[in-house]
Amino acid sequence: MSYVLAIDEGTTGVRALIIDSGSAVRGGAYHELTPSYPKPGWVELDADEIWNATRTVCARGLQAARLTARDITAIGIANQRSTTVVWERRFGEAVYPAIVWQDVRTAERVPELLAQGIYTNAMASATKLEWVLRTIYDGPARAARGELCFGTVDSWLLWKLTDGAVHATDYSNASCTGLYDRMQDGWDQQVLRLLGIPATMLPAIRSTSEVYGRTTKETLGAEVPVTGMAGDQQAAMFGELCIDKGL
Numbered sequence: 001m002s003y004v005l006a007i008d009e010g011t012t013g014v015r016a017l018i019i020d021s022g023s024a025v026r027g028g029a030y031h032e033l034t035p036s037y038p039k040p041g042w043v044e045l046d047a048d049e050i051w052n053a054t055r056t057v058c059a060r061g062l063q064a065a066r067l068t069a070r071d072i073t074a075i076g077i078a079n080q081r082s083t084t085v086v087w088e089r090r091f092g093e094a095v096y097p098a099i100v101w102q103d104v105r106t107a108e109r110v111p112e113l114l115a116q117g118i119y120t121n122a123m124a125s126a127t128k129l130e131w132v133l134r135t136i137y138d139g140p141a142r143a144a145r146g147e148l149c150f151g152t153v154d155s156w157l158l159w160k161l162t163d164g165a166v167h168a169t170d171y172s173n174a175s176c177t178g179l180y181d182r183m184q185d186g187w188d189q190q191v192l193r194l195l196g197i198p199a200t201m202l203p204a205i206r207s208t209s210e211v212y213g214r215t216t217k218e219t220l221g222a223e224v225p226v227t228g229m230a231g232d233q234q235a236a237m238f239g240e241l242c243i244d245k246g247l
Contacts, residue, residue, distance in 0.1 A: 027065025
């Protein structure tokens with residue numbers, strides 16, 4: 001029998017489920033996350049806590065199912081959307097806490113962008129990423145030198161699971177960043193220029209279901225392919241088998 005490891009990284013916690021080839025849940029675990037609220041309207045999570053919690057629930061889920069990572073055929077990730085993580089490319093360490101999608105610290109920036117013909121909102125990642133680069137020490141220069149990576153939580157977990165080998169996201173998450181150009185099917189170069197975001201920071205955009213890369217023995221205990229990623233709302237839609245118009 002084959003098994004899938006499903007990771008659901010949400011706003012308030014991380015869950016892992018082990019599902020067999022008959023769609024039965026064989027084991028699972030949950031770990032609550034602790035958000036912080038530095039100022040009114042600000043919501044942050046520790047990116048390292050997200051990663052450590054993910055490793056913890058994966059290990060506990062496997063233990064509950066009486067399996068090891070070598071028994072897992074594939075891994076899928078569903079995640080909170082628009083939450084912004086910026087990390088060092090060389091060391092894989094976050095340079096600022098993850099700014100959660102609920103955070104409205106950049107709300108005053110949105111009307112300025114709307115006046116320039118850039119449609120966005122405070123929930124999207126775009127203005128959050130701009131804010132981080134302007135806030136951390138030497139942010140724009142470090143980004144221009146290729147030292148920094150940006151991603152939503154799916155990208156962050158994929159990077160950590162593959163030990164920095166893969167920097168990618170899927171279309172459902174890319175569409176929530178405020179940086180994706182649907183007409184050109186790629187990152188919006190006009191928005192990137194306006195916000196001062198180098199394209200080298202951004203993950204590759206790939207389909208929701210494909211082999212992105214493999215975990216390492218150090219990160220999970222075995223080399224397991226990560227074969228699916230989707231924003232949690234879109235993942236829930238497909239989980240309910242809404243695959244045709246009108247369902």
